[in-house]
Structure formats: C-alpha cells, structure tokens
Amino acid sequence: MPRLxxxxxxxxQIVPTFLLIGIAVFVLARLLPGDAVSAMLGDRASDxxxxxxxxxxxxxRSLGAQLLAFLxxxxxxxxxxxxxxxxxxxxxxxxxxxxxxxLVAIATTLALAIALPLAFIAALNANRWPDIxxxxxxxxxxxxxxxxxxxxxxxxxxxxxxWFPVGGYGESVSExxxxxxxxxxxxxxxxxxxxxxxxxxxxxxxLTAEYVDFARAKGLARxxxxxxxxxxxxxxxxxxxxxxxxxxxxGGAVITETVFAVPGVGRLMIDSIFARDYPVIQALTLVxxxxxxxxxxxxxxxxxxxxxxxxx
Amino acid sequence: xxASLTSTRRGLFGLAAGFAALSLxxxxxxxxxxxxxxxxxxxxxxxxxxxxxxxxxxxxxxINSVYDTLLLPTADGLGVQEGLASKWAFSDGGxxxxxxxxxGVKFADGSPLKISDVKWxxxxxxxxxxxxxxxxxxxxxxxxxAGPDSIVLKLKTPDPTILAALATFNxxxxxxALFEAAPGATPDDKAKAFAEKPIGTGPFMLVEWRRNxxxxxxxxxxxxxxxxxxxxxxxxxxxxxxxxxxxxxxxLKLKAGExxxxxxxxxxxVKELQADASLRxxxxxxxxxTYLSMMVKPTLTDGKPNPLANQKVRQALNYAVNKDAxxxxxxxxxxxxxxxxxxxxTPLFDGPAPLYPYDLAKxxxxxxxxxxxGGFEVxxxxxxxxxxxxxxxxxxxxxxxxxxVKLKIEQMDNPSLTKKYRAEDFQMRTAAxxxxxxxxxxxxxxxxxxxxxxxLHSGWDDKRLDEVFLASQQETDPAKRRAxxxxxxxxxxxxxxxxxxxxxxxxxxxxxxxxxFVQIPLGNNYFVGAAIx
Numbered sequence: 001m002p003r004l005x006x007x008x009x010x011x012x013q014i015v016p017t018f019l020l021i022g023i024a025v026f027v028l029a030r031l032l033p034g035d036a037v038s039a040m041l042g043d044r045a046s047d048x049x050x051x052x053x054x055x056x057x058x059x060x061r062s063l064g065a066q067l068l069a070f071l072x073x074x075x076x077x078x079x080x081x082x083x084x085x086x087x088x089x090x091x092x093x094x095x096x097x098x099x100x101x102x103l104v105a106i107a108t109t110l111a112l113a114i115a116l117p118l119a120f121i122a123a124l125n126a127n128r129w130p131d132i133x134x135x136x137x138x139x140x141x142x143x144x145x146x147x148x149x150x151x152x153x154x155x156x157x158x159x160x161x162x163w164f165p166v167g168g169y170g171e172s173v174s175e176x177x178x179x180x181x182x183x184x185x186x187x188x189x190x191x192x193x194x195x196x197x198x199x200x201x202x203x204x205x206x207l208t209a210e211y212v213d214f215a216r217a218k219g220l221a222r223x224x225x226x227x228x229x230x231x232x233x234x235x236x237x238x239x240x241x242x243x244x245x246x247x248x249x250x251g252g253a254v255i256t257e258t259v260f261a262v263p264g265v266g267r268l269m270i271d272s273i274f275a276r277d278y279p280v281i282q283a284l285t286l287v288x289x290x291x292x293x294x295x296x297x298x299x300x301x302x303x304x305x306x307x308x309x310x311x312x
Numbered sequence: 313x314x315a316s317l318t319s320t321r322r323g324l325f326g327l328a329a330g331f332a333a334l335s336l337x338x339x340x341x342x343x344x345x346x347x348x349x350x351x352x353x354x355x356x357x358x359x360x361x362x363x364x365x366x367x368x369x370x371x372x373x374x375i376n377s378v379y380d381t382l383l384l385p386t387a388d389g390l391g392v393q394e395g396l397a398s399k400w401a402f403s404d405g406g407x408x409x410x411x412x413x414x415x416g417v418k419f420a421d422g423s424p425l426k427i428s429d430v431k432w433x434x435x436x437x438x439x440x441x442x443x444x445x446x447x448x449x450x451x452x453x454x455x456x457x458a459g460p461d462s463i464v465l466k467l468k469t470p471d472p473t474i475l476a477a478l479a480t481f482n483x484x485x486x487x488x489a490l491f492e493a494a495p496g497a498t499p500d501d502k503a504k505a506f507a508e509k510p511i512g513t514g515p516f517m518l519v520e521w522r523r524n525x526x527x528x529x530x531x532x533x534x535x536x537x538x539x540x541x542x543x544x545x546x547x548x549x550x551x552x553x554x555x556x557x558x559x560x561x562x563x564l565k566l567k568a569g570e571x572x573x574x575x576x577x578x579x580x581x582v583k584e585l586q587a588d589a590s591l592r593x594x595x596x597x598x599x600x601x602t603y604l605s606m607m608v609k610p611t612l613t614d615g616k617p618n619p620l621a622n623q624k625v626r627q628a629l630n631y632a633v634n635k636d637a638x639x640x641x642x643x644x645x646x647x648x649x650x651x652x653x654x655x656x657x658t659p660l661f662d663g664p665a666p667l668y669p670y671d672l673a674k675x676x677x678x679x680x681x682x683x684x685x686g687g688f689e690v691x692x693x694x695x696x697x698x699x700x701x702x703x704x705x706x707x708x709x710x711x712x713x714x715x716x717v718k719l720k721i722e723q724m725d726n727p728s729l730t731k732k733y734r735a736e737d738f739q740m741r742t743a744a745x746x747x748x749x750x751x752x753x754x755x756x757x758x759x760x761x762x763x764x765x766x767x768l769h770s771g772w773d774d775k776r777l778d779e780v781f782l783a784s785q786q787e788t789d790p791a792k793r794r795a796x797x798x799x800x801x802x803x804x805x806x807x808x809x810x811x812x813x814x815x816x817x818x819x820x821x822x823x824x825x826x827x828x829f830v831q832i833p834l835g836n837n838y839f840v841g842a843a844i845x
Contacts, residue, residue: 034727040367041444043730049444086360086504159564166565169525261556263525276727
C-alpha cells in the first residue's frame with residue numbers, strides 16, 4: 001500500500017505542475033519582444049491594419065483576461081486557432097506529435113542498442129584498448145553539434161551512397177521508419193555517448209560491490225552474475241538518465257527535424273516562436289510538458305521495478 | 313538574366329502576345345512532354361491560401377497556381393496581359409474601366425465562372441476591413457455588372473496602377489457559391505475553411521496539404537488556357553511542393569534526384585550547381601533590393617542626438633561604402649549595385665548613374681562639413697542568423713572605420729527587430745524588399761512617401777516628393793508619370809536615407825529534364841508551363 005500512495009502522490013503532483021507550466025508559458029510567450037501581429041504582417045503593414053488585426057485576434061484585451069480565457073479553454077482541451085495558419089492548434093499538434101514521438105522512440109532505441117553493449121565491453125575492459133577506443137569515438141559524438149552530424153550522415157548515407165532518402169517523412173508506416181532512421185541515428189549519437197559513459201561507470205562501480213563478490217563466491221556463472229546482478233543494478237542510474245534525457249531529445253528534435261525536413265513538433269515550435277504564434281507555442285509547451293512528466297513517471301515506475309526500495 | 317534561362321520560358325506566357333519577345337528563342341524547340349509529377353522543394357510552407365487575407369510571400373508566390381486574376385503580369389514584370397479578362401478599355405477620362413471576361417471558364421470543380429463571381433471577388437478584395445492589401449485597389453468606387461461577360465470598375469480618380477492591381481494576387485477571382493458553401497458561421501470562418509482546400513480557375517487544384525511537409529496539387533481538368541499545341545495547360549498531371557527548410561538538404565535532395573527543382577539556392581552554392589551537368593541553375597531577375605535603412609530624426613529615443621539627421625552625414629556614409637566589394641563578398645558577384653531605391657525590374661525605374669560611387673575623400677569631406685570629422689558611433693540592427701546581412705554589415709563596418717565611423721552591430725530576432733523598427737527606436741537596420749505589384753507606387757509609398765510609414769520609419773518627409781507622388785498616383789499619361797518618377801527617385805537619392813547595396817536574382821535549380829518554369833520579378837512561381845522530359 002505504501003507504493004500505491006506514492007504513485008497517487010506522484011500523479012497528483014502533475015496537476016499543479018501543469019497549471020504552473022500553463023501560466024509560465026503564457027507569460028513567457030508574451031515577454032518575448034515583438035508581437036504576433038507585427039510578426040504576421042511584417043514591416044509593411046499600416047498602423048490601422050495592425051490595430052484591426054490585434055483587435056480581431058483578441059490581443060488588445062488585458063493580459064489577465066487573456067490568461068483567464070486561455071486557462072479556461074485549455075482546461076477543456078481547446079487551445080484555439082493558430083494565429084498565422086488559421087487552423088485549430090490541436091490539429092497542428094496532432095499532426096506533428098506522432099512524428100516527433102516516433103523520432104524520439106527511434107533515437108532512444110538506437111541509443112540504447114548502441115550504448116548498452118558498448119558500455120559493458122568498455123567496463124569489462126576498463127582502461128584497455130577497447131575501452132579507450134569506445135570512449136574516444138563517443139567523445140566525438142558527444143562533442144559534435146547535432147546539425148553537423150546530421151549533415152554528414154545525410155551527405156554520406158543519403159546523398160552519396162543513396163541508402164536512405166534525403167530527408168522528408170514519406171507516406172506509409174514503413175516509409176516513415178525508413179525516413180526517420182537517419183534523423184533518429186543523428187539524435188541518438190550524443191545521447192548514446194552519455195548513456196554509455198554513465199553505464200560504464202555504473203557497471204564498474206557495481207562490479208566492485210560486495211553482493212557481486214558474493215554472487216561470484218556462490219559459484220554463479222559469469223553471464224548470470226553480469227545479467228542478473230550487475231546489469232540490473234547498474235541500470236537504475238541509467239534509467240533515470242534516460243527519463244531525464246527525454247526533454248533533451250525533444251529539444252534536439254528541433255534541429256534534427258529542420259535538417260532532415262521532418263514535419264514534427266520541433267519545427268512547428270520554431271516556426272511558431274518566430275511568428276509569435278502564441279496559441280501554438282502555449283499548446284506545444286504544455287503538450288511537451290505532459291510528455292516529459294509522463295516520461296518521468298514511467299522512469300519512476302521502472303526504477304521501482306528495478307529497485308523495490310523505491311516507493312517504500 | 314543568364315543565357316540558360318531562354319530555354320525555360322516557353323510555356324506559361326508563350327500564347328500571349330505580350331510575352332512573344334521573350335519566347336522567340338524557344339520557337340524551334342520540340343513540344344514539351346505531357347504528364348508526370350513535378351516535385352519542387354520549397355524553403356517554407358504556406359500559411360493561409362486566401363488571396364485577400366494572406367500576409368506572406370509563402371502564400372502569395374503560389375496562390376497563382378490555384379487562382380487566376382483578370383489580368384496576368386508579363387514575365388518581365390513590366391506590364392500586364394490577358395488573364396480571365398480578354399479585353400479591357402478605359403473611358404470617362406480614365407475613371408471607368410470595362411473588362412470583358414472570357415466565356416466558358418470553369419472552376420476546378422467544374423462549376424462555371426459567373427460574372428457575379430468577379431464582382432463578389434473584387435468587392436471582397438477592396439473591403440477596407442479585409443486583409444492587408446485592400447489599399448492596392450482603393451481607387452475602385454464601385455464594381456458593376458454590365459452584362460453576362462462584362463464588368464465595369466468605376467474609379468474615384470483615374471488610377472494608373474489599376475491594371476497592375478488586377479494582375480495581383482489579392483484580386484484573384486473566387487467562386488462565391490463555393491466560398492459560401494464552406495463550413496463556418498462567419499465569413500472569416502468560411503475563409504479559413506476554404507483556404508484549406510481552395511478551388512479556383514487556376515491551372516492546379518490543391519488535393520492534399522500536410523502542414524510543414526507537402527502540398528499536392530493536381531492539374532485542373534477544366535483549365536481554360538491552351539498550350540501552343542492546342543491542348544490544355546498545364547503540362548504536368550501533378551505538382552508536389554515539398555517543404556524542406558534547410559538549404560543543404562534541399563540541394564542534396566535535388567542532386568539525388570528526389571526533387572525536380574528547388575527554390576532559394578544560397579548564392580554561395582550557385583556556382584557549384586551551375587557546374588553540375590545534371591542540373592540547370594536559373595537566375596530570375598527579381599525586384600529584390602537589399603539596403604541599410606536609417607532613422608533620421610534629430611533625437612534618438614534615449615534622448616541622444618542622432619548624427620544621421622544630417623543629410624551630409626548620410627551621404628558620407630553612402631560614399632564610404634564600396635558596393636562592388638560588398639557585392640563580391642556577400643553575393644559572390646551575383647548581385648548588381650542598386651541605382652535607385654527600386655529595382656531595375658520595376659516599371660519607371662530610373663537609374664542613370666551609380667548611386668554614390670565609392671569615394672573616401674568625398675566622404676571625409678562631407679563628414680567634416682557636417683562637423684563630424686572625428687567620426688561617431690552608429691548602431692545597426694539585423695536579424696540574428698542571417699549570414700548575408702552579417703556579411704554586409706561586417707564589410708561596411710570596416711569601410712566606415714576608414715572615415716572614423718564605428719558601426720555597432722545589434723543582432724536580434726525578426727519580431728523584436730520589427731517592433732523596434734515600427735516604434736522608430738533604432739538608428740539603422742538591414743533590410744530587403746520585393747514588390748508585390750508591377751508598379752512603382754507600392755515601393756514608393758513605403759520608402760519615400762512620408763505620410764504612409766514615415767518613409768521606412770526614417771522620420772524623413774519631403775513635401776515636394778509627397779506632392780509629386782500623390783499626383784503620380786492619378787497620372788494616366790505615361791510620359792508625365794515617368795517624369796514624376798524621375799523626380800521622385802532623384803529627390804530620394806539626394807536625401808540618402810538608405811544605403812542602397814544590391815539587387816539579387818531569384819535562384820532556382822532544376823534537373824536538366826525540366827523546362828518551362830517561370831518566376832516573375834515579383835517572385836510568383838508559375839508552374840503552368842513546366843514540363844518533364
């Protein structure tokens with residue numbers, strides 16, 4: 001039962017978090033210098049046109065009135081219409097979100113697929129050449145800008161070799177996966193580097209733990225020791241890291257989606273910020289906040305599963 | 313204009329007399345092939361495909377693929393030719409314009425174009441409460457139907473710009489019935505719904521629009537214009553506009569054969585693509601001018617005196633800029649110096665001599681005369697991340713250092729810059745302009761005519777120029793209007809409220825097997841004559 005109470009508590013924490021995020025994003029969007037109408041009409045519009053559109057969009061109301069209207073509508077799932085595109089915001093979000101979620105899922109899968117075995121190899125060969133080589137390669141991945149890695153992968157694997165399409169998203173599910181492989185790989189590399197270094201350190205620490213010595217002393221097979229005792233315990237910190245990194249992956253998606261012409265929320269967010277399209281900025285930030293909160297929640301669940309002491 | 317362009321200009325206007333001179337070079341070519349899907353890479357998606365309510369070039373430049381106007385611009389951007397109207401004539405001292413609308417024209421859904429649609433569309437476009445463009449046809453007092461194929465525009469005053477305005481995107485002809493059948497309780501709601509899947513009389517109809525990804529258009533089976541072979545245009549069955557914001561990715565996609573064409577090739581990549589045997593690099597003459605604008609009020613918003621209020625200082629800054637060097641550095645030689653505030657592709661452009669040729673001695677003398685021989689500091693705002701603008705400024709910064717002027721570069725995002733600009737809270741800013749209409753009236757009303765936006769928010773106002781401009785807006789004698797524009801351009805050049813830098817072309821690259829695309833100086837893309845193979 002203590003676990004159930006802990007879980008309910010975690011879920012309840014999300015509600016005020018969203019409210020605070022909603023207020024914060026509303027205020028922050030309006031603290032940005034410049035305004036939506038100027039951004040929409042550019043520098044040619046007359047004052048009369050600016051004033052008329054400002055009134056039409058309800059942007060001449062007091063900030064308090066606008067905030068109240070936003071929170072009331074948002075509570076009912078209505079985020080209004082995009083100021084620049086004139087379509088419902090949630091439609092834009094609904095079109096872009098699955099794309100970014102797929103990209104992040106592919107990036108996470110690739111990062112783990114790359115990092116987990118290599119972290120083990122590095123840890124088990126600590127300070128010998130495989131370890132040094134793996135760390136050196138990942139250092140490059142960690143220190144290279146995402147757009148640079150993306151451009152190199154795009155040029156080599158899509159442009160020169162023709163193994164992958166040059167950007168875009170495709171039409172069918174299989175095409176989506178095909179199109180998202182290179183951007184997913186781009187996004188995964190720096191993440192894989194972080195996971196690899198973290199897990200390598202964790203494995204090294206666990207390898208010297210008394211319970212591992214005890215397991216070995218019991219005569220358990222090396223593979224059993226590694227999988228059941230070392231991996232499970234070393235993963236606790238890595239799971240936390242993966243959960244925390246979801247936000248960073250969503251941030252990285254902004255650049256990756258631009259380079260690879262992927263129509264996800266990252267590009268939508270950038271376009272909307274430049275256009276001061278407040279309803280889209282607000283909805284996207286809230287949706288991303290929900291996703292990150294959910295990722296944290298899932299992280300807590302997995303941690304609890306890996307380490308039963310959590311939640312007691 | 314590059315020589316390679318001559319082979320691309322067959323389709324769109326080949327049937328029109330006004331375009332005959334430009335299509336002469338192509339008469340010997342074989343007829344273009346029909347069919348296929350043309351895939352074109354755009355740098356940004358459209359936002360709102362309503363001819364009247366849109367705000368941006370990403371809409372304006374493709375709206376003509378779906379809609380037609382009564383008249384069409386000629387490809388050189390200097391005149392108009394037949395569109396949905398096959399004849400037009402002025403009467404009543406230029407205050408009445410009668411247009412004959414083609415019979416038998418249908419919208420893409422097969423419904424007939426009615427004369428009432430023409431009246432409804434023009435009335436909607438001139439509504440002062442609708443959109444940002446109604447000023448362009450503000451001279452219209454009434455739109456009357458004079459017969460089943462005849463429309464009469466009653467003008468408040470004679471308007472020399474009215475024909476150009478009837479060839480401009482906001483006067484596109486829409487179907488009243490289809491618009492009113494769109495879902496929504498109010499006209500605004502209907503406009504939003506209709507713009508999602510607009511139906512016009514243009515060469516294509518939009519069948520799918522996945523935001524930020526792709527627009528798919530198919531040929532309008534009822535399109536009224538015929539190609540030279542007597543068969544209907546357009547040549548291609550389908551037009552796919554893919555949205556690829558990154559320049560490198562767009563070029564890679566083009567090289568890989570995933571695109572037939574790509575817009576906005578960075579000037580730095582033009583020579584590379586010109587050397588690629590599988591591609592054809594097109595440089596379309598444009599109305600784009602790049603310049604630095606100044607705020608010339610005597611006092612800045614922080615209360616400090618503004619040296620730019622002195623005309624001699626402004627002229628000195630102009631003389632101290634080596635435009636050829638700027639052009640070589642930023643445009644890699646693809647630009648050409650501005651000789652007026654308007655581009656050389658603008659009707660009534662007058663640029664008899666280079667503007668402020670590079671002359672450091674003269675610049676220093678003028679500064680000394682103005683009492684600034686010791687120099688001063690001036691700031692210029694620019695959009696962060698725009699490398700061309702930054703190149704311009706860092707080059708100018710070094711040039712002005714030679715006369716003791718220290719240029720401080722302030723980078724910010726575009727909405728912030730626009731806000732400061734509109735509030736006239738700046739000293740200088742980087743800027744570029746393209747015309748929306750084939751007439752000098754629009755650019756002049758922004759750059760030089762004080763009462764509109766204080767001459768680019770400079771605070772400068774010249775009563776004589778204002779007077780000549782207002783007269784020119786009603787002058788129907790071409791020779792007199794030309795003389796008026798000569799005077800306007802001379803007054804403005806002497807005032808030196810901008811540092812004119814260069815004109816640049818639109819850069820479009822195509823696979824070698826595609827021909828017939830046209831981009832007019834206003835920027836509008838015409839795919840109607842494009843063919844593959």
